[in-house]
Amino acid sequence: MNILLLGSGGREHAMATKIAESTLCDQLYIAPGNAGMNDCGTTVPLDANNFDAVGQFVVNHEIQMVVVGPEAPLVGGIVDYFARSAQLKDVMVIGPSKAAAQLEGSKEFAKDFMLRNGIPTARYKAFRRETMNEGANFLETLKPPYVLKADGLAGGKGVVILNDLNEAKQTLAEMLTKKKFGNAGKTVVIEEYLNGIEISVFVLTDGKHFKVLPAAKDYKRIGDGDMGPNTGGMGSVSPVPFADKEFMKKVEHDIIAPTIKGIHREKLDYRGFLFIGLMNVEGNPYVIEYNCRMGDPETEVVFPRIQSDIVEQMGLAWHQHLTHTALDINPQTAASVMLVSGGYPESYKTGFTIEGLEKITDSTVFHAGTALNDKGEYVTNGGRVLCFTSLANTLPEALLKSYQSAKLVSWRGCYYRKDIGQDLLKYLMKP
Ligand code: AMP
Ligand code: GLY
DSSP states (O other), rough: OOOEEEEEEEHHHHHHHHHHOOOOOOOEEEEEOOOOGGGEEEEEEOOOTTTHHHHHHHHHEEEEEEOOOSSHHHHHHHHHHHHHHHHTTTTTEEEEOOOTTTTOOOOHHHHHHHHHOOOBOOOOEOOOGGHHHHHHHHHHHSSSSSSESSSSSOTTOOOOEOOOOOOOOHHHHHHHOOOOTTTSSEEEEEEEOOSSSEEEEEEEESSEEEEEEOOOOOOEEETTTEEEESSSSSSEEOOTTTTTTTHHHHHIIIIIIHHHHHHHHTTTOEEEEEEEEEEEEEEEEEEEEEEESOTTTTTTHHHBOOOOOHHHHHHHTTOOOOOSSSSOOOSEEEEEEEOTTTTTTTTTOOOOOOBBBBGGGGSSSESSSSOOOOOOOEOOOEEEEEEEEEESSSSSHHHHHHHHHHHBBOOTTBOOSSSSTTHHHHHTTTT
């Protein structure tokens, strides 16, 4: 079949690589993709949020499956757009409907869903401008640190964590009255702080059944030791050493199963990937957030470990025929290191020639933000530029391979974290 993948980052390059491996895939198109993805498909300059243009392309190129990488087209209703069209309704669009995508699109919706379905999460309340004073009173009932979340999509930047009560009240006021975070902050969720270590869990669901994908940990801050501002992700590791069989059993029983049951009971049309961000609090999982898509840079370590045919699995999900057999997963460890532009996540320049890519032999290179210049050389074209993923029998070996690859590549201002995975080594020593 012909497949169209929407998106342009490292996540989509990792998905494209796996999709292209499938014997079920004839032509793979990636819109808009990036310069590095030409090795697995044809990139096309389409805006994923322009549904008319996407629909027209699908008709013209006889596409049978559309895989949606990022959240924006899903929250914007691409699944509903296809379902409503006589010409497009049989195209398998992999992702949730607009209503189901509210699990990511609205933090208040997601928290209410968790409460209704008995899914462990931090205690919370949502406030609007009219109820700002109640919000300030609610903050007084909580212990610091205080967690304030803009309700809507804010590109991963809508969460503020503060230690000082007065500062928290002031930030609440700025979010509700001064549009800090724009319309995304018209409603603010205030919640209890969860103290633990984070893990990203992924499932492919047909709205009733589910398959658990490998779990991963990502590294969000720019600096070593988790210092500095948040980024789109600086590296990732899968599997996660502290997520042993016992913990994953709890995740499946306490979190995944009731989530999918809730989706089914509430008649949400969800046929795609669900990303559950969890906090491990003393061995028990609590949901921090749902995302209606795969994670980035987690996909860069999760997808390389999947040995089952992902196109077949996505097709089964769309047809609501997912079975309970487990996916085939490579037991090795995958570790990824993200190379970014100097200055990122604040301002940075692009267009620098990338040297040394041809020397990489021990890692898979996923392009996150590259372009080709008029000499046909790869140049930087984003904050996050390249992701190096390596597989090995142990976490230290996988990390070593990715770091050795990182050393071979350079451009002006290239930066990467040097401590990916280091916090996990202690769990490997556990008896
Ligand atoms: P979110 O956008 O909901 O994923 O939040 C962004 C980040 O803020 C998360 O990845 C966590 O590191 C942190 N965070 C969010 N909610 C909480 C919470 N209730 N307790 C502690 N940390 C949190
Ligand atoms: N890595 C976190 C995300 O994709 O939202």
